Amino acid sequence: MKKGALIAITAALVVAVTAAFILVQKYAPPPARGDNAVIRLGPSAEIGGPFDLVDPGGRAVTDRDFLGRHMLIYFGYSSCPDVCPLDLQRMASALDILGPEGKSVVPVFITIDPERDSGKHLGDYVRAFHPRMVGLTGPEAAIKSVTNAYKVFYRKASQGAEYLMDHTSFIYVIGPKGAVRSIIRADTAPEIMAREIRRLLQTAPR
Ligand code: NI
Numbered sequence: 001m002k003k004g005a006l007i008a009i010t011a012a013l014v015v016a017v018t019a020a021f022i023l024v025q026k027y028a029p030p031p032a033r034g035d036n037a038v039i040r041l042g043p044s045a046e047i048g049g050p051f052d053l054v055d056p057g058g059r060a061v062t063d064r065d066f067l068g069r070h071m072l073i074y075f076g077y078s079s080c081p082d083v084c085p086l087d088l089q090r091m092a093s094a095l096d097i098l099g100p101e102g103k104s105v106v107p108v109f110i111t112i113d114p115e116r117d118s119g120k121h122l123g124d125y126v127r128a129f130h131p132r133m134v135g136l137t138g139p140e141a142a143i144k145s146v147t148n149a150y151k152v153f154y155r156k157a158s159q160g161a162e163y164l165m166d167h168t169s170f171i172y173v174i175g176p177k178g179a180v181r182s183i184i185r186a187d188t189a190p191e192i193m194a195r196e197i198r199r200l201l202q203t204a205p206r
Contacts, residue, residue, distance in 0.1 A: 047150060047183075048150055050149075051145070052138070053136040068176050069106050072094075073171070074087060074108070075112050075150065076109065078113070078117050087187070090187070090188065094191075110136045110147075113165060118137045154167035182200060
């Protein structure tokens with residue numbers, strides 16, 4: 001082999017390996033997030049508040065129905081192809097890790113897609129993740145109001161009957177007196193979620 005050809009092949013290899021390395025860095029899923037995935041809020045945080053929604057049975061459910069218990073709220077939609085199901089699985093796993101310690105914690109799924117998420121469909125969806133998970137929907141105005149209160153961003157991302165939605169993905173931990181105590185990135189490892197929830201269960205209620 002000529003020296004020139006060898007140099008060319010070596011150069012091409014170096015370029016290919018570098019490109020592969022950059023692509024892996026860019027597209028590989030990030031590692032499970034640590035404590036920096038948790039935002040702890042003080043008493044003056046202006047987030048959260050009352051809501052007035054409907055459960056899969058059509059019954060009115062408000063924030064006051066959960067007073068005395070901790071709540072984990074996640075906003076998403078049942079037609080979400082991958083992000084919501086993975087986030088909800090992580091939330092359910094965190095509760096499994098807590099075991100009996102977390103039995104008073106209520107996981108809540110609030111839909112950002114009331115057009116498609118209601119009734120039996122919504123009930124079946126949430127039960128697939130956790131037997132205690134509560135699914136909530138409501139008129140568009142009620143969903144607007146609660147998402148505004150929790151500073152949740154969402155919008156239709158495509159058209160047609162099978163439309164997708166863009167939305168922020170966080171788990172809000174609400175204390176027994178109704179305060180938003182922590183906001184956890186929904187892609188956080190369940191062990192870290194469980195640790196944060198346990199910490200809140202052991203602190204003075206707010
Ligand atoms: Ni989603």
